[in-house]
Amino acid sequence: MSGKIHIKNGRVVDPGSGRDVVADLLIEGGKIVESFSKRGREQVIDAAGLIIAPGLIDMHVHLREPGREDTETIASGTAAAALGGFTTIVCMPNTSPTIDNRAVAEYVQGRAALTPIDVKVVGAITVGLKGERLAEMAEMSAAGVVGFSDDGRPVSDSAVMRAALEYSLALGRPIISHAEDLNLSGAGVANEGDVATRLGLAGIPAEAEIAMVARDIILAEMTGARLHITHVSTAGATELIRSAKAKGLAVTADCTPHHLALTDTLLAGYDPNLKMNPPLRTEFDREALVSGVLDGTFDAIASDHAPHAAHEKELEFESAPFGTIGLQSTLPAVWTHVIGADERGLQRGLAALTCGPAAVLGLECGSLAVGKTADVTVIDPKAKVKVDANMLVSRSLNSAFMGQDLVGSAVHVVKAGKLIVKEGDLL
Amino acid sequence: MALSCHDLVSIDDLTDSDIAILLESAATYSDVSERVIKKVPALRGRTIVNLFLEPSTRTRSSFEIAGKRLSADVINISGSGSSLKKGESLKDMAKTIEALRVDAVVIRHWAAGAARKLAEQIAPPVINAGDGSHEHPTQALLDALTISNSLGTVAGKQVAIIGDICHSRVARSLLALLGRLGAKVTVVAPPMWLPQGIEKLGCTVSYSLDDVLDSMDVLYLLRIQKERLATGVYSTEEYARSYCLNRERLGRADPDCLVMHPGPINRGVEVAADVADGSQSLITTQVSNGLAVRMAVFYQMLGDVAS
Numbered sequence: 001m002s003g004k005i006h007i008k009n010g011r012v013v014d015p016g017s018g019r020d021v022v023a024d025l026l027i028e029g030g031k032i033v034e035s036f037s038k039r040g041r042e043q044v045i046d047a048a049g050l051i052i053a054p055g056l057i058d059m060h061v062h063l064r065e066p067g068r069e070d071t072e073t074i075a076s077g078t079a080a081a082a083l084g085g086f087t088t089i090v091c092m093p094n095t096s097p098t099i100d101n102r103a104v105a106e107y108v109q110g111r112a113a114l115t116p117i118d119v120k121v122v123g124a125i126t127v128g129l130k131g132e133r134l135a136e137m138a139e140m141s142a143a144g145v146v147g148f149s150d151d152g153r154p155v156s157d158s159a160v161m162r163a164a165l166e167y168s169l170a171l172g173r174p175i176i177s178h179a180e181d182l183n184l185s186g187a188g189v190a191n192e193g194d195v196a197t198r199l200g201l202a203g204i205p206a207e208a209e210i211a212m213v214a215r216d217i218i219l220a221e222m223t224g225a226r227l228h229i230t231h232v233s234t235a236g237a238t239e240l241i242r243s244a245k246a247k248g249l250a251v252t253a254d255c256t257p258h259h260l261a262l263t264d265t266l267l268a269g270y271d272p273n274l275k276m277n278p279p280l281r282t283e284f285d286r287e288a289l290v291s292g293v294l295d296g297t298f299d300a301i302a303s304d305h306a307p308h309a310a311h312e313k314e315l316e317f318e319s320a321p322f323g324t325i326g327l328q329s330t331l332p333a334v335w336t337h338v339i340g341a342d343e344r345g346l347q348r349g350l351a352a353l354t355c356g357p358a359a360v361l362g363l364e365c366g367s368l369a370v371g372k373t374a375d376v377t378v379i380d381p382k383a384k385v386k387v388d389a390n391m392l393v394s395r396s397l398n399s400a401f402m403g404q405d406l407v408g409s410a411v412h413v414v415k416a417g418k419l420i421v422k423e424g425d426l427l
Numbered sequence: 428m429a430l431s432c433h434d435l436v437s438i439d440d441l442t443d444s445d446i447a448i449l450l451e452s453a454a455t456y457s458d459v460s461e462r463v464i465k466k467v468p469a470l471r472g473r474t475i476v477n478l479f480l481e482p483s484t485r486t487r488s489s490f491e492i493a494g495k496r497l498s499a500d501v502i503n504i505s506g507s508g509s510s511l512k513k514g515e516s517l518k519d520m521a522k523t524i525e526a527l528r529v530d531a532v533v534i535r536h537w538a539a540g541a542a543r544k545l546a547e548q549i550a551p552p553v554i555n556a557g558d559g560s561h562e563h564p565t566q567a568l569l570d571a572l573t574i575s576n577s578l579g580t581v582a583g584k585q586v587a588i589i590g591d592i593c594h595s596r597v598a599r600s601l602l603a604l605l606g607r608l609g610a611k612v613t614v615v616a617p618p619m620w621l622p623q624g625i626e627k628l629g630c631t632v633s634y635s636l637d638d639v640l641d642s643m644d645v646l647y648l649l650r651i652q653k654e655r656l657a658t659g660v661y662s663t664e665e666y667a668r669s670y671c672l673n674r675e676r677l678g679r680a681d682p683d684c685l686v687m688h689p690g691p692i693n694r695g696v697e698v699a700a701d702v703a704d705g706s707q708s709l710i711t712t713q714v715s716n717g718l719a720v721r722m723a724v725f726y727q728m729l730g731d732v733a734s
Contacts, residue, residue, distance in 0.1 A: 192622075192623050193623050193624050194623065194624025194625075194627040194628075195624075196622070196623070197622040197623055197624045197625055197627075197628070198599070198624075198627075198628060199539055199540065199561060200539035200540075200558070200559050200560035200561030200562065200596060200599060201539050201540075201559075201560070201561075202560075203622070203623060205623075269543070270539070270540030270543060270544060311516065314516055314517075314518050315516060315517070316517060316536070316538035316540065316541050316544065317538065317539065317540045318538040318539060318540075318559065319538065
């Protein structure tokens with residue numbers, strides 16, 4: 001299968017171990033090795049001026065298979081992921097049928113096994129994402145799901161959420177919460193504030209998120225369970241998570257590249273590609289999220305890649321579905337808006353795409369330590385990326401970053417010792 | 428002089444000079460409707476589509492009559508509900524209209540931003556006749572004309588806009604236009620009907636009609652959507668008790684204070700019947716001025732002056 005790969009002269013940045021040196025990285029037999037065991041032909045990659053990072057992990061992706069293969073398949077989504085520098089992605093259960101039982105989980109796992117990268121599956125918390133009865137979480141856990149979430153919807157009933165958190169203690173997998181008070185969000189389509197007011201759009205208040213994060217943290221403390229809050233968008237929720245962590249609770253969190261990069265002031269043109277849930281917030285919130293990445297409040301940055309068909313996104317802003325794709329723009333957006341030239345940003349930003357999500361989900365990957373499976377992403381920090389229909393390989397083009405010029409992208413990707421992306425092209 | 432804008436979607440599309448041209452031109456067009464033969468040939472051979480995707484009788488009729496008095500051919504296309512449910516998207520409608528080679532499209536739509544979206548997709552001028560809770564610029568223009576005709580000017584006048592500011596496109600256009608013309612606007616509503624950051628649109632905020640009554644030159648009442656109240660948390664009776672402009676309240680206002688309303692009115696909810704019909708009420712004058720303003724808009728955007 002995989003031979004020897006010699007990545008030369010790059011700057012090896014392994015945020016999990018704190019290792020940051022200009023060095024060669026050797027790969028043999030699918031593993032990272034200290035030295036090659038025997039002589040013989042080796043594939044050489046010159047990484048001078050480039051950064052050698054652990055293969056990136058995206059812990060929040062919507063692949064639309066089964067159900068909406070017109071918008072994304074496991075094959076097309078993983079191709080986009082590989083080009084985006086990801087060697088592991090985690091898919092959410094709101095497919096059709098829902099991944100709320102072992103059979104559907106195993107179907108997705110089976111399809112995923114045919115792709116060049118790892119796809120981990122999150123199972124639903126409740127049957128049909130209805131928020132009423134717990135799905136067969138133990139069965140799915142036995143099948144290898146890495147966590148549970150009703151993502152797209154909150155578990156509104158606090159007693160059901162409590163039961164899910166309690167049950168997760170027996171399964172050793174986190175509960176991933178889409179934290180939103182649906183009554184407060186109401187018919188909202190944009191961040192509540194002066195921008196939505198001017199545009200005549202119904203608002204989703206920051207408190208719809210903050211109030212639910214507060215409830216979830218209280219239940220996590222009550223049960224002692226592992227709670228992960230996904231796609232945090234507000235300064236208020238960031239602060240709650242920071243203080244929960246300071247208290248020593250088993251709470252982790254992620255935020256998205258679009259909330260780290262964009263704000264609601266962009267909505268003036270009513271572009272439905274900028275409609276997502278949670279909505280783009282204010283500059284104040286955006287800055288709080290960036291600070292949260294830099295101080296480690298956020299364990300992960302995750303794309304919330306949510307493909308939608310062109311004919312759905314071409315509707316009026318108020319009717320269009322929520323969501324943006326993100327697999328190919330995440331690394332460039334994070335590089336441009338969080339990392340920049342900042343050394344702390346580099347360590348924290350890369351941690352949030354590698355060892356951070358690995359730790360949240362208990363994954364083996366996300367490290368460049370000798371002996372580990374060789375998942376490696378070589379990043380050109382100066383590469384210019386223009387997000388447009390030409391570069392996107394997803395079946396859907398609903399990118400919030402469409403038309404933007406970003407800097408920093410994956411040039412080579414090695415998955416389990418095999419070169420799968422070379423010079424930005426999928427092999 | 429022609430208008431600088433191609434479309435009229437938002438008050439912000441208009442320069443100060445555009446506003447002056449429209450208000451001045453409207454004054455001349457009000458004469459046409461006073462004649463026995465209420466028709467001038469200004470837009471003969473032009474086709475205007477009234478695309479009304481939300482129920483409306485008054486605004487649609489006003490645009491239709493305005494177009495016809497200028498000799499344009501006016502075609503009404505109506506529908507309702509979301510295009511998602513109907514199966515025809517705004518994009519497809521835009522393409523169809525484009526193919527019909529019309530000269531202007533007036534659009535009323537339930538979704539904010541729909542008028543802008545249409546304008547981006549078709550070549551002929553688009554006139555926004557109300558898009559969701561966003562804007563209704565011709566309403567604001569006719570209201571400015573009405574105030575100006577009655578008080579001699581808009582500048583420096585105190586105007587209270589009373590009602591459900593959250594869901595009002597009329598309020599948003601009025602705030603933009605009256606602010607530009609130098610009026611001092613106060614929005615008056617129970618707090619839950621005031622959207623976040625409304626003061627950034629250039630107004631002061633009050634929760635009490637009684638507190639601001641006596642300092643106002645214009646009391647502008649918004650239509651209360653009873654359907655919305657029925658599904659909301661707030662009682663119609665409670666609203667009427669605190670905010671209905673009745674004879675007693677009007678008696679505490681300046682005797683020359685004007686009463687305005689974009690219609691249709693809910694008698695006994697936002698305004699008492701005798702006040703609506705009383706001598707300070709300009710409600711029907713607003714309707715007449717609406718016709719003049721829409722004739723002016725059509726002429727300035729489509730007539731010889733525009734080319």
